[in-house]
Amino acid sequence: MGETHFGFQTVDEREKAQRVRGVFDSVAPKYDLMNDLMSLGLHRAWKAYTVAVANLREGQQVLDIAGGTGDLARAFARKVGRSGTVVHTDINLAMLTTGRDRLLDEGIALPTVVCDGERLPFRDGRFDLVSVAFGLRNMTHKEQALAEMARVLKPGGRLLVLEFSKVAKPLEAAYDWYSFNVLPRLGQWVAGDADSYRYLAESIRMHPDQETLKAMMKAAGFGHVDVHNLTGGIVALHVGVRC
Ligand code: SAM
Numbered sequence: 001m002g003e004t005h006f007g008f009q010t011v012d013e014r015e016k017a018q019r020v021r022g023v024f025d026s027v028a029p030k031y032d033l034m035n036d037l038m039s040l041g042l043h044r045a046w047k048a049y050t051v052a053v054a055n056l057r058e059g060q061q062v063l064d065i066a067g068g069t070g071d072l073a074r075a076f077a078r079k080v081g082r083s084g085t086v087v088h089t090d091i092n093l094a095m096l097t098t099g100r101d102r103l104l105d106e107g108i109a110l111p112t113v114v115c116d117g118e119r120l121p122f123r124d125g126r127f128d129l130v131s132v133a134f135g136l137r138n139m140t141h142k143e144q145a146l147a148e149m150a151r152v153l154k155p156g157g158r159l160l161v162l163e164f165s166k167v168a169k170p171l172e173a174a175y176d177w178y179s180f181n182v183l184p185r186l187g188q189w190v191a192g193d194a195d196s197y198r199y200l201a202e203s204i205r206m207h208p209d210q211e212t213l214k215a216m217m218k219a220a221g222f223g224h225v226d227v228h229n230l231t232g233g234i235v236a237l238h239v240g241v242r243c
Contacts, residue, residue, distance in 0.1 A: 004140050007202030013140050020138045021092060023196040024068075028094035030191040032069055032102075038186055038197070043071075046235050047133065050162050051075040053228070053239060059083040060128040063152060065117045065145075066090055066135020070099030070110075072162075076131070077108055087122075089113045090135075117145045122152045129153075133162040137207045146220035153242040159222060165229070165236035166209035175234065179204070210236050 006016045027034065035043050050072065056062065056079035064073040064086060073088040080086060088103070088110045090096040100112045115121050117132060118141050130149045139145045149159050167175045179201035187197030208216060210227050213236075217225045222240030229236050 005203075005206045007199045007206065016140050017091075019199075023138075023199055024092040025094050026193050027187075027191055027196050028069075028092070028098050031095065031098065034187065034190055034197075037190060038183055042231060042234075046162060046230050046237075047071050047075065049228070049230060050131065050133065050160055050237055051079070053237060054079070054129055054131070054158075054160060056080050056084070056129065061126065062086045063120075063122065063127045063130045064088050065120070065130060065132040065149065066138070067133075068092075068095045068099055068135075070103050072131050072133050073099070073110055074103055074106070074108055076129075077103075077110055085111065087111045087113060089115050089117075091116045118148060120148045120152050124151055125154045125157075126152050127154065128157050129160065130157070131160040131162070133160075134164070136161055136163055136213075137203050142208070143216060143220060146217055146222075150221035150240075150242055155242055157242045159217070159238075159240040159242070161213065161217070161238040161240070163213070163236060163238075164204040164207060165213070165233050167234050168229075168232040171232045171234070210238075213238055 002013050003010050004013050004016050006019050056076060058081040060080045062076045067073045067088045067090050070088055073086050077086045093114055096114060117139055130153055136142055183197045183201050184194040188194040214225045214227055217240040221243055223243035224241045226239045227236055
């Protein structure tokens with residue numbers, strides 16, 4: 001068993017998965033409120049952009065990995081209609097249950113599966129589109145996860161990775177100040193948990209930047225990868241086409 005990062009700490013690989021689970025067990029009840037507060041609502045625009053780029057049609061087959069409380073799964077379900085399928089998945093039962101209940105309250109019932117993005121329980125070539133929003137950062141073996149995402153896509157299918165990325169230089173100082181001073185305090189105040197939001201800030205710094213992730217996706221079997229920087233690179237949407 002090797003070592004990996006949990007934020008800025010070096011931990012045993014098995015410990016990382018447990019600690020990530022602890023983070024999302026803790027934040028699940030306040031996750032949506034915290035997303036709105038800490039991004040000043042911007043996460044809605046990043047996700048709307050992702051849905052526009054996905055450009056789904058009626059009848060298409062979609063897998064949302066690390067789908068959490070279901071923002072993307074819900075928007076995708078509206079696009080593919082009754083003849084299509086959106087499978088809403090996450091490794092964390094608390095996050096997935098919160099999302100499933102929220103979608104059911106809105107009259108949307110989706111197939112919901114607890115599963116690890118690194119070991120997907122779906123056959124090869126099952127999906128037209130796979131998405132992972134703010135989830136890849138938390139995975140221990142990112143190359144393995146990307147290979148799994150490629151495996152379950154049809155040839156020509158697309159992977160959309162929406163994730164925090166490397167911010168443009170002029171924004172760096174302000175972004176660092178916000179991340180390490182405001183975020184943990186906001187987490188403490190709203191969710192009673194500063195540590196999980198400290199982990200968020202740290203894990204963003206440890207995540208591969210735009211070019212590195214693009215190269216990783218190419219190595220995993222995506223012949224063409226486009227990178228869309230959003231809000232000065234705070235977030236990037238990587239779109240990979242499966243060879
Ligand atoms: N996609 C949702 C969104 O954009 O609002 C939720 C993102 S949330 C920041 C990250 C999610 O990744 C959590 O729900 C967590 O449980 C999930 N996650 C972490 N490690 C995972 C793994 N190995 N496989 C699948 N999901 C994972």
